[in-house]
Amino acid sequence: MDDIQVATPTASLSNFNTQAPSLQVIRRNGAAVAFDPEKISIAMSKAFLAVEHGQAGSSRMRELVATLTQQVVAALMRRLPAGGAVHIEDIQDQVELALMRSGEHDVARAYVLYREKRSAERAAQPHDAPQLHIIINGKREALSLAKLTEMVAEACLFLGNAVNPKTVVEQAVRDCYDGMPFNEVRRALILSSRSLIEREPAYNYVTARLLLDLIRAEVLGEDVNHAAMQTRYAEYFPQYIKTGIEAGLLDKRLAQFDLEKMGRAFDANRDFQFGYLGLQTLYDRYFLHIEERRIELPQIFFMRVAMGLAINEIDRENRAIEFYNVLSTFDFMSSTPTLFNSGTLHSQLSSCYLTTVSDDLDGIYQAIKENALLQKYAGGLGNDWTPVRALGSRIKGTNGKSQGVIPFLKVVNDTAVAVNQGGKRKGAVCAYLETWHLDIEEFLDLRKNTGDDRRRTHDMNTAHWIPDLFMQRVNENGEWTLFSPSDVPDLHDKFGKAFESTYVEYERQADRGEIALFKRVSATQMWRKMLSMLFETGHPWITFKDPCNIRSPQQHVGVVHSSNLCTEITLNTSATEIAVCNLGSVNLMAHLKEENGELVLDQAKLKATINVAMRMLDNVVDINFYAVGHARNSNYRHRPVGLGIMGFQDMLHALRIPYASQQAVEIADRTMEAICYNAYLASSNLAEERGAYSSFKGSLWDQGILPLDTLNLLSEARGGNVEVDRSSTLDWDALRAHIQSVGMRNSNCVAIAPTATISNIVGVAASIEPEYQNLYVKSNLSGEFTVVNEGLVAELKALDMWDEVMIADIKYYDGSVKAIDRIPAEIKALYATAFEVDPTWLVEAAARRQKWIDQAQSLNLYFAVPSGKKLNDTYMLAWQRGLKTTYYLRSLGATAAEKSTGSGGELNAVSSSAPEASPEEAPKQCLIDDPGCESCQ
The missing domain is CATH 3.20.70.20 (Anaerobic Ribonucleotide-triphosphate Reductase Large Chain)
Known part of the structure; x- marks a missing residue:
């Protein structure tokens, strides 16, 4: 092919160089050259000519080459939206893929054979690997593979033999070029590790830790390994507070805390809990920055949020440490507005x-x-x-x-x-x-x-x-x-x-x-x-x-006229009152313990977490910045909060209970009973300490009517048309008496929000959602991330079934295991995806939760094959079961599942410029992480 002269369709490529980000191509000798889309076009044209024998001028060939070249360039730009370096082999892989997808199999074959021939020729020539150099602190020095391996080995700590530092380094070095800045070498390591996640989920944590190294270097201005971070956190913290206040980012009152005491409370090991998506999300959207340079690290971020929530507490240091501990251990997570703004000059913390x-x-x-x-x-x-x-x-x-x-x-x-x-x-x-x-x-x-x-x-x-x-x-x-x-x-x-x-x-x-x-x-x-x-x-x-x-406890002082953006809030509104709600969610996966050889809900830990969480949520009412007077007056008067849950699907997996089962319905019932009982008790205890909310008198709480009792009120109003199990296991009579004796601090306490973003941070399934897919690329405002069901992988490994063929099969079936014959039926049922779970089961589980909840829940319903009858039956059932609200209807029919190889990909940037579905496509997309959901959590 090298001997053929080709007239390439360069006119159609004229806008690539101006539109494309700054890309460099790494040649096989380690040298970096500027990216030139025309070379892709020339290579493709040669492949076509080798097959079509002289039809160089055909308009069909010229148009097809231009189109395929655009596809290749677009794929590279998606991988590296902010620019960067790409290896020549990766570009050739994309060319090969584009030819195959276009149906030009003969041309693709010719291109593959040519690549193999050139590879054999190169292998036959004796050569020494060139010594690569990097730029670090403005100085040029030799790239040390031993240093890179040491960095990756630290990122692999406690992850066992499933991960291999050498594999990450070898793949990353291939993408390095001579004179590469060291930060770009770090990014190459991250991308290398990221590409391995679909084969081994443990690389999710390796990738996060390599990203953490990059963040530490940015924030601290130097390379600091994990072992030194316990000391560095304490040392840097006072400087962070001073810098943040001087930059007009932090509330000056944070400097009044005992910063030495706060510094001793940091636990650097909690940095290792993050998965890649969680840490990248925090970095891009939550960490405070000055002119795009971050000044926060993960534990400092959590401490800033905690101190902001404790700013009015009498024993503020100990309360802040208490709040920090539930946040940084992922036991509980405040909603996005609280995480954004707590401790800052604009403390708008309500959701x-x-x-x-x-x-x-x-x-x-x-x-x-x-x-x-x-x-x-x-x-x-x-x-x-x-x-x-x-x-x-x-x-x-x-x-x-x-x-x-x-x-x-x-x-x-x-x-x-x-x-x-x-x-x-x-x-x-x-x-x-x-x-x-x-x-x-x-x-x-x-x-x-x-x-x-x-x-x-x-x-x-x-x-x-x-x-x-x-x-x-x-x-x-x-x-x-x-x-x-x-x-x-x-x-x-x-x-x-x-x-x-x-x-x-x-x-x-x-x-x-x-x-x-x-x-x-x-x-x-x-x-x-x-x-x-x-x-x-x-x-x-x-x-x-x-x-x-x-069923509203506040019907004595108003009417609920609507829900909120995500349909979980049910509070009174009027011409003089704007209802406000503050959200946060308990991570169910963090509250399981082994007892007599079985996993059970840790009731003692759950109670302790909810006590702290309810105090944090109640504090928001007084700390919050209110842009509108009607909102401030309403919130001070009624003090509603919305404690929710996340990780319900993960808990079912851990307990080995399929979502589509009566057992799951019972777990939903008992779990929500425990959550609500402890939330109402915590609010009543706060009332005993701080006083009841001002409109408590005359409320259903005051009358001794708890949410479970209101099912009877609804049934009476409907003439008996509320079919919900009324069983309970906890001492609700004692709680009822306690509330009537001392009151409630909050008019409303519980609401299950979508938790789209905070569940990403924590690394668990969103809210009460069933599993979307077991292996897929999540595309949302957070970029693109490979998501693998770790539990499923562990099960298949135990059966010696996790291999390249299994990965390919699961991708072929869009993350489902249902059609893979060799997987046991028990595992298929346990890891059924959202569209494989009949929506009736979602409604039944939601009805059991709703009987305990004083507000509502964001309930998405999934229909694999929608029909008028199925929609009617499901939504009618939701009404008959006494549900207050439903949320999105999600249909499989309009879903385009990407069968991605998961290899390569950009170092994700979480920004509002990420591609989004069109308005009519969005509801039918099966991604839980849509922009609307995120406004709550």
């Missing part, structure tokens, strides 16, 4: 804000302004738009007609895009509308890609707020009447029997001609349209008004 929008221009634009202010500091929003009059309603002031809710929602959508969350992630909001609102049909279409784009909201979420009466009409195949709230203003604040009687009376008035603006529809047809749009666009979500209100 969720719920608002009600008034039916006038001042109220509407005040609500939009409040959205912007709350989004600025990383708050996720839920807006209740039900009070706003419908399209065609009379406007008294102008004697004109209203344009309805939809145009204002477009403004809300654009505000969420314009005001991002401190530059760290985009704003996120969900609009709620009750099902009787006359604009509900157009509300259903908001996320469609077709129609008038001025009446579409592609960047915000939507949700139904459904009264029980509508569900009853669906079951009866009855009619449903749509009204404008300007004609039926009191429906908004009514629920249960009071709503039903008032609504029926308004229907009579409409029949008598006393209400002119209304519309009659078939309830069943409306329900079908709701489910159809939910499947098609992922919105609006299905949430239920009456369970949220009838």
Whole structure:
């Protein structure tokens, strides 16, 4: 091929050099040269000519070569978005892959044979390996393989024989070139280790520790090995506090702590808990920085958060150390806004804000302004738009007609895009509308890609707020009447029997001609349209008004008019109160212990963790920065918090219980009973110490009615239509008496949020989610990361089944083991993925949790093969079981699972510029880590 002269289609490549990041190609002799896409085009053209014999000028060949070259360059840019070095062999691998994928098998064969010939020629020539040099501290010195091996060996500590430092070093050195900066050598080690994760999950921790070396060098300004970090943490900490305060990043009050005492509390060994995704996420999005240079290390980050939460405590040092210990051991993790801002000058620590929008221009634009202010500091929003009059309603002031809710929602959508969350992630909001609102049909279409784009909201979420009466009409195949709230203003604040009687009376008035603006529809047809749009666009979500209100402990002082962005918060809102909730989650995997040869939930440790966690969450109420006065007043008055869980799927794996089983439902029940019992007890103990929240009198707590008891209230309101097991194992009577005696510190205590990002940090399955896949590349705001189910790998290793063939099979089946015949049925059931678990099991487990929870839970439902009947049956079951809310409907049909080799890849950068799915694609993507979820946790 070398003898052929080729006219290459360079015109189509003219934009590559300007668009591509700064890339260098490492030649086989270690020299680095500038990346030139035209050479890829020439190589491909030669391969085509070797097969097509002289058709160099054919337009087909020229166009195909240009297209394939673009694909290769795009693949390299995805791997190295910020620039870097790539080995010539890697480029040739990508060329070969592009030819195969295009169906040009003969050309690909010719290219492979040519590579093999050249490789044999090189091997036959005697040569000495060149001595590579690196640049370190501005000086040129020889690259020491012994030093690199020593660095990697430290990263392999305590991981056993599964990992091999030599393998990492050999692969990394191949990607090094003469004169390479030492930091780039570190990155080569990270990329080398990362490429091995899919074959051996332990390299996940090796990769994280190599990244940790890079972070230490950046923060401390020198290379420090792990053994020295216990001392260096204590030494650096006072300097960090001083630097952070001088830079205007840290609260000056942190300097008033006994910094020497705080320094002695650091445990550097906890740095070794991180997986790669967790540490990279912290580095890119959470660690404080000055002009892009990080000033925080992992343990300092946790201590900063802990000190910020303890800043008002009397015994603040000991409390901060207590908080630090639960965070740094991954027993409990605060939500993202708390991690972002605790201890800083902008202590916006709360996760969720719920608002009600008034039916006038001042109220509407005040609500939009409040959205912007709350989004600025990383708050996720839920807006209740039900009070706003419908399209065609009379406007008294102008004697004109209203344009309805939809145009204002477009403004809300654009505000969420314009005001991002401190530059760290985009704003996120969900609009709620009750099902009787006359604009509900157009509300259903908001996320469609077709129609008038001025009446579409592609960047915000939507949700139904459904009264029980509508569900009853669906079951009866009855009619449903749509009204404008300007004609039926009191429906908004009514629920249960009071709503039903008032609504029926308004229907009579409409029949008598006393209400002119209304519309009659078939309830069943409306329900079908709701489910159809939910499947098609992922919105609006299905949430239920009456369970949220009838079971609310705060119904004596208001009404729950909506949930939040992620559907787990159920708090009262009004024109004068913006509800606020502070979130954090208990890591269930950290609370298992072995007892009599079996794993069980460690009740003593769980109680201790929750006591500390509830104190941290309660402290947020007083420390929090409130951008809006109505939010501050509401939070001080009611003091709600939302303690959640994560790692439920990991716990089931550890206990060897399939998600799709009655055993899993029972575990969900008993686990949530223990979580809620200890949370309510901790809040009551805080009330004894600090005083009850101000609106406690008259609440269901005060009346001795606990969340489990409210199932009877809901059943009574529905006439018995709540089918949930009522069993319990703990002494709820004693707790009930204690609460009535001393009160509650918090009006609400428990809510299960999605935990998308914090579960990545901790390294466990998100929230209550089933396993997405057992082997896949996670693509989200955190870049691309290889995710392997460590438990499955351990099981297959024990059966001597974990090999290259098994890896290829699991990738071929998109992370599923169901179709791999040689895997035992027991393991297939245990490691079934989300779309292999019938959604009925998710609903049943959620119903058992919901009976204990005073708020709600973010519940995604997965449908491998959706059908109208399956959707109807599942969502109807959710209502019958008394669930308060549901979240995304996730469909396998629109999922494009990437069958990646997992080799290579960039050192991930976690940024808001990462590629995202389009609005209509996002709901059908099966990735739990979507931008909306992250606004809660």
